[in-house]
Amino acid sequence: MSRSVESLFRPFTFNGLTLPNRIVMAPMTRSKSPGAVPGPEVAAYYRRRAENETGLIITEGTTVNTPVSTGDPNVPQFWGDEALAGWKRVVEEVHGAGGKIMPQIWHVGMMRNPSKATNTHLPSHGPSGLTKPGSKHAEPMTTQEIKDTIQAFGQAAYDAREIGFDGIELHGAHGYLIDQFFWEGTNEREDEYGGDMVGRTRFAVEIIEEVRRRVGDDYPLILRFSQWKQQDYTAKLAQTPELLGAFLKPLSEAGVDMFHCSQRRFWEPEFDGSDLNLAGWTKKLTGKPTITVGSVSLSGEFIGSFMGESSEATGIDDLLERLDKDEFDLVAVGRALLVDPAWARKIHEERYPELLPFSPEALATLS
Numbered sequence: 001m002s003r004s005v006e007s008l009f010r011p012f013t014f015n016g017l018t019l020p021n022r023i024v025m026a027p028m029t030r031s032k033s034p035g036a037v038p039g040p041e042v043a044a045y046y047r048r049r050a051e052n053e054t055g056l057i058i059t060e061g062t063t064v065n066t067p068v069s070t071g072d073p074n075v076p077q078f079w080g081d082e083a084l085a086g087w088k089r090v091v092e093e094v095h096g097a098g099g100k101i102m103p104q105i106w107h108v109g110m111m112r113n114p115s116k117a118t119n120t121h122l123p124s125h126g127p128s129g130l131t132k133p134g135s136k137h138a139e140p141m142t143t144q145e146i147k148d149t150i151q152a153f154g155q156a157a158y159d160a161r162e163i164g165f166d167g168i169e170l171h172g173a174h175g176y177l178i179d180q181f182f183w184e185g186t187n188e189r190e191d192e193y194g195g196d197m198v199g200r201t202r203f204a205v206e207i208i209e210e211v212r213r214r215v216g217d218d219y220p221l222i223l224r225f226s227q228w229k230q231q232d233y234t235a236k237l238a239q240t241p242e243l244l245g246a247f248l249k250p251l252s253e254a255g256v257d258m259f260h261c262s263q264r265r266f267w268e269p270e271f272d273g274s275d276l277n278l279a280g281w282t283k284k285l286t287g288k289p290t291i292t293v294g295s296v297s298l299s300g301e302f303i304g305s306f307m308g309e310s311s312e313a314t315g316i317d318d319l320l321e322r323l324d325k326d327e328f329d330l331v332a333v334g335r336a337l338l339v340d341p342a343w344a345r346k347i348h349e350e351r352y353p354e355l356l357p358f359s360p361e362a363l364a365t366l367s
């Protein structure tokens with residue numbers, strides 16, 4: 001007997017937005033937007049998830065308007081008439097199917113490879129020009145470049161509201177620009193954007209404040225963050241609950257409504273002496289709602305998928321047990337929803353034998 005899925009299908013409201021259930025499509029870069037414009041196939045891809053009971057869709061990362069925010073011309077941008085018209089079509093398709101959707105607003109920072117990106121003549125941006133500890137590839141961002149980038153995030157949030165998105169998520173995870181400011185391994189600045197852990201949150205705090213200035217208080221704002229970095233899976237921004245609390249406080253106070261706590265495996269406890277995962281601790285420390293993520297209904301984690309590994313479908317009893325205890329509020333699902341638009345519906349109807357495995361070939365198409 002499997003556990004009841006009832007707790008996953010309770011509605012949830014935050015900052016005026018009511019979701020029909022607790023299932024979130026995790027942001028997943030698909031690189032299927034030639035010229036950085038999301039086309040009708042992208043809109044149809046998201047619509048299929050909305051039609052099948054996905055409570056909230058967070059889009060693939062989409063980049064802000066600076067010359068060096070992206071490393072891939074097929075990643076959709078979030079500026080310019082053509083791309084925003086493409087995004088508006090995505091919103092209309094998802095809303096037409098009764099779904100909710102937010103863009104994930106992104107700047108890749110030093111993870112951009114200038115030789116493969118647009119504006120190849122320009123060096124990448126990062127707090128200290130480091131791609132990872134000890135690996136310097138550019139000059140540190142100037143204060144003016146920092147201010148311009150903060151404004152670009154604010155403009156993206158404004159445009160998201162204008163074209164009808166239900167809120168936004170800021171990508172502050174996985175070693176990209178915002179996370180490069182958070183992490184001592186890539187932020188060696190000695191001005192107000194660096195220094196101790198709280199100083200290193202300042203860039204994100206100013207982005208959040210600018211977003212709030214542009215969209216007001218009554219617009220849902222999610223911040224995604226992670227302890228791990230693609231540059232170092234064992235990295236941790238905060239080694240103890242006390243430090244995690246100190247890290248989250250300025251971000252929470254600046255106006256984040258919900259934290260999206262990225263783990264590669266949701267069941268891993270964040271600190272010794274407690275079963276709570278990162279979303280559990282974040283909820284407890286901030287009092288704000290949280291999203292968990294990481295290998296839901298799959299046997300292997302997602303970095304392995306990029307190395308060609310497949311994952312078997314698994315049950316979700318351990319997830320439901322944590323959700324029943326309200327350890328976190330929402331559950332993001334990545335690869336399982338990438339391979340199967342009907343994942344949420346199958347879970348609702350407890351059609352477990354029909355859950356699909358994940359194989360890396362799925363990355364080739366927008367099915």
Ligand SMILES: Cc1cc2nc3c(=O)[nH]c(=O)nc-3n(C[C@H](O)[C@H](O)[C@H](O)COP(=O)(O)O)c2cc1C
Pocket residue numbers: 026027028029030060061104171173174224262263264293294295296298301302305332333334335336363
């Ligand atoms: C193809 C692919 C692309 C991804 N792109 C992004 C992204 O643009 N932004 C982001 O925050 N995470 C991204 N991720 C991470 C996912 O959001 C998610 O955290 C990860 O896949 C773990 O969830 P899963 O085990 O359910 O797949 C990506 C993952 C995959 C598989």
